[in-house]
Amino acid sequence: MTTTAELDTITRTASLVAPMVAATTDIERALWLEAIADALDARVGELVALADEESSLGVPRLTGEVARTTAQLRLFASVVREGSYLDATIDHADPAATPPTPDLRRMMRPIGPVAVFSASNFPFAFSVAGGDTASALAVGCPVIVKAHPAHPRLSRLTAEIVTEALRRVDAPDGTFALVEGVEAGSALVTSPVVEAVGFTGSLHGGRALFDLAVARPKPIPFYGELGSLNPVLVTPSAVSAELAAGLAASFTLGVGQFCTKPGIVFVPEASGFDRLLAEAVGAPRPATMLSPSLATAFADGLALLQARATTLVGAEQEPGSGTPVVLATTVADILASPDDLLVECFGPTTLLVRYGSVDEALDAIALIGGSLTAALHATDDDDIAGLAESLARISGRVLFGGWPTGVAVTWAQQHGGPWPSTTSPGHTSVGAAAVRRWIRPVAYQAAPSAVLPLALRDDNPLGVPQRVDGVLRLG
Amino acid sequence: MTTTAELDTITRTASLVAPMVAATTDIERALWLEAIADALDARVGELVALADEESSLGVPRLTGEVARTTAQLRLFASVVREGSYLDATIDHADPAATPPTPDLRRMMRPIGPVAVFSASNFPFAFSVAGGDTASALAVGCPVIVKAHPAHPRLSRLTAEIVTEALRRVDAPDGTFALVEGVEAGSALVTSPVVEAVGFTGSLHGGRALFDLAVARPKPIPFYGELGSLNPVLVTPSAVSAELAAGLAASFTLGVGQFCTKPGIVFVPEASGFDRLLAEAVGAPRPATMLSPSLATAFADGLALLQARATTLVGAEQEPGSGTPVVLATTVADILASPDDLLVECFGPTTLLVRYGSVDEALDAIALIGGSLTAALHATDDDDIAGLAESLARISGRVLFGGWPTGVAVTWAQQHGGPWPSTTSPGHTSVGAAAVRRWIRPVAYQAAPSAVLPLALRDDNPLGVPQRVDGVLRLG
Numbered sequence: 001m002t003t004t005a006e007l008d009t010i011t012r013t014a015s016l017v018a019p020m021v022a023a024t025t026d027i028e029r030a031l032w033l034e035a036i037a038d039a040l041d042a043r044v045g046e047l048v049a050l051a052d053e054e055s056s057l058g059v060p061r062l063t064g065e066v067a068r069t070t071a072q073l074r075l076f077a078s079v080v081r082e083g084s085y086l087d088a089t090i091d092h093a094d095p096a097a098t099p100p101t102p103d104l105r106r107m108m109r110p111i112g113p114v115a116v117f118s119a120s121n122f123p124f125a126f127s128v129a130g131g132d133t134a135s136a137l138a139v140g141c142p143v144i145v146k147a148h149p150a151h152p153r154l155s156r157l158t159a160e161i162v163t164e165a166l167r168r169v170d171a172p173d174g175t176f177a178l179v180e181g182v183e184a185g186s187a188l189v190t191s192p193v194v195e196a197v198g199f200t201g202s203l204h205g206g207r208a209l210f211d212l213a214v215a216r217p218k219p220i221p222f223y224g225e226l227g228s229l230n231p232v233l234v235t236p237s238a239v240s241a242e243l244a245a246g247l248a249a250s251f252t253l254g255v256g257q258f259c260t261k262p263g264i265v266f267v268p269e270a271s272g273f274d275r276l277l278a279e280a281v282g283a284p285r286p287a288t289m290l291s292p293s294l295a296t297a298f299a300d301g302l303a304l305l306q307a308r309a310t311t312l313v314g315a316e317q318e319p320g321s322g323t324p325v326v327l328a329t330t331v332a333d334i335l336a337s338p339d340d341l342l343v344e345c346f347g348p349t350t351l352l353v354r355y356g357s358v359d360e361a362l363d364a365i366a367l368i369g370g371s372l373t374a375a376l377h378a379t380d381d382d383d384i385a386g387l388a389e390s391l392a393r394i395s396g397r398v399l400f401g402g403w404p405t406g407v408a409v410t411w412a413q414q415h416g417g418p419w420p421s422t423t424s425p426g427h428t429s430v431g432a433a434a435v436r437r438w439i440r441p442v443a444y445q446a447a448p449s450a451v452l453p454l455a456l457r458d459d460n461p462l463g464v465p466q467r468v469d470g471v472l473r474l475g
Numbered sequence: 476m477t478t479t480a481e482l483d484t485i486t487r488t489a490s491l492v493a494p495m496v497a498a499t500t501d502i503e504r505a506l507w508l509e510a511i512a513d514a515l516d517a518r519v520g521e522l523v524a525l526a527d528e529e530s531s532l533g534v535p536r537l538t539g540e541v542a543r544t545t546a547q548l549r550l551f552a553s554v555v556r557e558g559s560y561l562d563a564t565i566d567h568a569d570p571a572a573t574p575p576t577p578d579l580r581r582m583m584r585p586i587g588p589v590a591v592f593s594a595s596n597f598p599f600a601f602s603v604a605g606g607d608t609a610s611a612l613a614v615g616c617p618v619i620v621k622a623h624p625a626h627p628r629l630s631r632l633t634a635e636i637v638t639e640a641l642r643r644v645d646a647p648d649g650t651f652a653l654v655e656g657v658e659a660g661s662a663l664v665t666s667p668v669v670e671a672v673g674f675t676g677s678l679h680g681g682r683a684l685f686d687l688a689v690a691r692p693k694p695i696p697f698y699g700e701l702g703s704l705n706p707v708l709v710t711p712s713a714v715s716a717e718l719a720a721g722l723a724a725s726f727t728l729g730v731g732q733f734c735t736k737p738g739i740v741f742v743p744e745a746s747g748f749d750r751l752l753a754e755a756v757g758a759p760r761p762a763t764m765l766s767p768s769l770a771t772a773f774a775d776g777l778a779l780l781q782a783r784a785t786t787l788v789g790a791e792q793e794p795g796s797g798t799p800v801v802l803a804t805t806v807a808d809i810l811a812s813p814d815d816l817l818v819e820c821f822g823p824t825t826l827l828v829r830y831g832s833v834d835e836a837l838d839a840i841a842l843i844g845g846s847l848t849a850a851l852h853a854t855d856d857d858d859i860a861g862l863a864e865s866l867a868r869i870s871g872r873v874l875f876g877g878w879p880t881g882v883a884v885t886w887a888q889q890h891g892g893p894w895p896s897t898t899s900p901g902h903t904s905v906g907a908a909a910v911r912r913w914i915r916p917v918a919y920q921a922a923p924s925a926v927l928p929l930a931l932r933d934d935n936p937l938g939v940p941q942r943v944d945g946v947l948r949l950g
Contacts, residue, residue, distance in 0.1 A: 019864070019868070023864075064573075064574070067573070078945070082945075082947075084942075084947055087908070089886050089887040089907075089908075090887060091883075091885040091886055091887040091888075098539075098542070099539070099881065099883075101883040101885055102877060102881075102883060104883060104885055104887040104888055105887055106886075106887040106888070106889050106906075106908075109867065111900065111901070195900075210689075210694065211689075211690075214685075214686075214689040214694075215686075218844065218845075218894040218895070219685070219689075219894060219898060220894075221899070221900075221901065369693065370693075384923075384926060385925070385926055388919075388922070388926045389494070389498075392584065392917050392919075393494070395917070396915075396916065396917060396918065397917070397918040397919075397920055398917065398918070398919050398920065398922070399920040399921065400919070400920065400921045400922045400923060400926070401921055402577060402920065402921055406574065406577075408566075408574075408576040408577060408579060410566040410576055410579055411564050411566055411581075411942055411944075411945050412564040412565060412566040412579040412580055412581040412918055412942075413566075413579055413581070413918060414581050414916045414917060414918035416915075416916070418915070419693040419694060419695075420693070423694060424696070425586065425670075425696070425915040426586070426696065426911075426912075426914065426915045426916070427916075428916060431581075432564075433562070433564075433581075433916065436901075437901075439901065440871075440891075440893070440900040440901045441871065441889045441891070441901070441902075441903060441908065442867045442870070442871060442872070442873065442889060443871065443872040443873070443887055443888060443889035444863075444867075444872075444873050444875070445872055445873065445874040445875065445877065446874065446875045446876055446877055447863070447873070447875045448859075448875060450860070451859060451860055451863045451875070465947055467559075467886055467887075469886075470553070470557075470886050472557075472559055472940055472949060474947060474949065
């Protein structure tokens with residue numbers, strides 16, 4: 001565990017180094033990210049073996065996750081090279097205006113040292129060198145990662161590789177650091193040096209840290225991705241055995257340990273979907289979960305739901321493992337007990353909700369509040385415009401067909417949504433726009449050209465997109 | 476005062492109407508804003524007379540403020556017509572990728588009903604039809620304004636004009652509402668219907684409302700513009716009588732009742748600036764402040780500062796008025812008692828801080844934490860790059876020459892900064908980017924074209940800027 005003295009040194013160093021990191025160019029930092037990606041790729045075998053020992057997620061999935069993580073680092077490198085994220089905006093002085101307006105130039109600057117809390121379920125993509133770290137380094141913020149206790153050795157190895165890669169490309173010492181332990185985590189959130197926090201984890205843990213961040217004498221932005229139900233709406237015409245098979249694969253993928261797991265599925269009553277899903281799940285088999293405490297939490301959460309809902313496919317849970325369970329209830333029961341039934345149960349389970357009419361299902365979906373995703377399974381004969389709008393109202397990503405468990409890392413991805421899925425509905429933790437969490441605007445009024453950041457100069461030496469006197473220009 | 480029953484009706488209506496408001500087009504809402512602007516301009520005489528009765532700010536200033544307010548409404552109309560704010564991003568499916576990526580399209584959508592808290596010091600520009608209201612309506616959010624008690628009749632008249640203008644251009648009933656009273660204000664912040672809050676006012680009042688917003692079962696974004704010291708750094712070579720005259724005019728403008736008032740000015744010791752400023756201020760004369768309680772707070776704040784600092788130009792304060800006061804201290808005293816001396820005193824006063832070296836002044840400026848603005852007065856002989864960087868670290872707008880009290884409403888304006896100047900350093904409450912506070916991203920995965928918002932279609936019928944497969948394209 002990181003001691004108080006060690007943490008003091010780490011935060012003091014981050015504070016001292018922040019102006020140097022902020023002063024680096026986008027091109028330099030793109031090279032940092034690519035160096036980290038190359039270094040991780042070069043040691044993929046060793047990393048995956050250690051990750052499998054600690055997470056039981058299996059070599060194929062973990063190998064894919066390393067690739068996703070290094071692709072993510074390279075995406076953020078391309079995002080800062082492209083330069084739109086700077087929002088470079090130039091308004092020339094207008095002495096003829098009433099009152100006359102001065103020369104004003106605005107762009108995004110790094111917010112300062114960022115604390116990142118790793119998640120257990122993605123030991124690469126949402127951990128030490130994951131999306132939060134990559135996006136914060138990309139824009140020029142020092143990063144202090146709080147390791148997840150479910151994979152301590154992997155966290156340390158990853159941190160060593162990141163530190164070494166950064167050193168090789170001359171990033172300032174102290175640009176990146178790792179801390180361990182619950183107390184170090186809380187101390188990070190309340191440290192006067194830390195300017196923003198990224199978090200992926202449970203509603204309970206995330207809310208506790210959020211409360212710390214906003215109660216500080218100087219509150220700071222807390223970008224938390226918490227829990228998500230990810231409702232799926234199946235119209236009567238879309239019911240099929242293939243759909244049931246898709247759902248079975250999605251809710252059991254990675255032992256159900258995805259924040260985008262389809263946790264609640266609205267199906268027409270008397271449509272036979274129950275039976276199709278039971279057949280698709282087959283004989284449930286236990287699989288090791290990420291940690292014994294997660295397995296216990298899964299069993300406990302299941303027990304609460306099973307007291308309220310029918311068990312369609314069930315099994316005794318074994319210590320340390322999760323075994324698939326399918327539950328069923330009705331819209332009437334959801335409307336009667338939303339607080340008991342609309343709760344995330346992290347692990348391989350999903351709740352089927354039988355509806356009489358689609359409108360009735362939408363009433364229940366509206367009660368979910370906020371979710372990372374919402375999926376619609378319909379056919380060409382369905383009129384889906386209104387349904388799509390209802391699903392967009394409670395989520396950050398609306399899927400038409402398909403399953404939410406895949407999260408592509410691209411420019412248009414949105415991984416975030418209204419509370420409780422995130423603390424900050426205006427942001428994303430995956431995709432190019434994730435950098436927006438770690439920047440703040442600064443305007444320069446009547447500045448001599450030599451003092452201006454390059455992105456704000458009239459001759460645009462970096463070739464970034466600029467808005468000049470209200471008109472957007474490509475770089 | 477708005478009763479609980481009235482507030483219930485208002486919030487319930489805002490909730491019901493929100494989907495309808497969100498479904499309007501940018502072009503429609505641009506017309507709403509222009510209709511409001513035209514309606515205010517048409518009644519400028521009546522509005523200004525009432526505002527002067529309630530605020531004592533004088534006819535010329537208030538007439539200018541109406542023009543600024545209607546120009547602001549028209550700027551936001553042009554911002555949503557232009558469409559960059561939507562961040563329209565299209566990633567076509569890539570079946571050849573590992574794993575294959577789906578078609579993903581992301582854009583900004585309105586966040587839902589917004590509560591706006593008016594300020595007393597700008598009865599037009601930061602009040603009922605001010606920047607928060609205009610920017611939230613612009614992007615499709617219903618707005619509920621909490622009137623400022625310092626100008627109740629003007630608030631009601633403005634609300635009538637806004638409501639009538641919106642009705643004339645067929646905005647849904649309930650798109651806009653006004654409430655009055657402290658209790659109604661708190662109830663708005665905790666209402667489950669309200670999705671975000673805009674606030675301009677004191678650190679004390681803003682923090683109390685911020686604490687309510689983040690303590691909700693479902694926390695919501697709170698965009699507060701609180702207090703600001705707006706430091707000014709004068710280099711030895713820049714000292715002049717003209718500069719002193721500029722400062723005297725700026726800190727007394729509008730009886731010092733600006734959030735951008737230069738409240739602390741770092742000047743070289745033994746430079747004679749004290750005397751130049753005293754001459755420029757001349758014989759101080761009282762002027763009526765916005766409210767008796769503000770005048771009392773000014774006198775109380777002054778007394779606290781005067782216990783710690785020297786009074787260079789002073790006067791007995793009269794009830795209801797503010798009379799200019801110039802205080803002086805040293806960097807050593809600031810470093811010894813930052814909590815006593817680095818406090819905003821809203822009214823016509825400024826604190827001169829004598830420094831031995833510029834580096835010493837920067838040490839004291841770093842203790843300010845966050846400010847809306849920071850201004851540098853230097854000459855061509857000064858090496859200012861490092862100074863500019865230090866000032867950018869603690870502020871949202873860095874001025875090179877000039878005074879911070881003028882805030883141009885343009886695309887590149889930034890009115891916001893690190894705590895305590897705002898609760899949200901990543902945002903602005905003035906300028907085109909102010910719309911960003913009221914939107915959240917939604918991604919559509921594999922959506923049929925007919926279901927997509929127009930801004931996300933391949934044929935781009937609205938002609939908005941789109942990023943397609945990573946490449947930004949003009950509309």
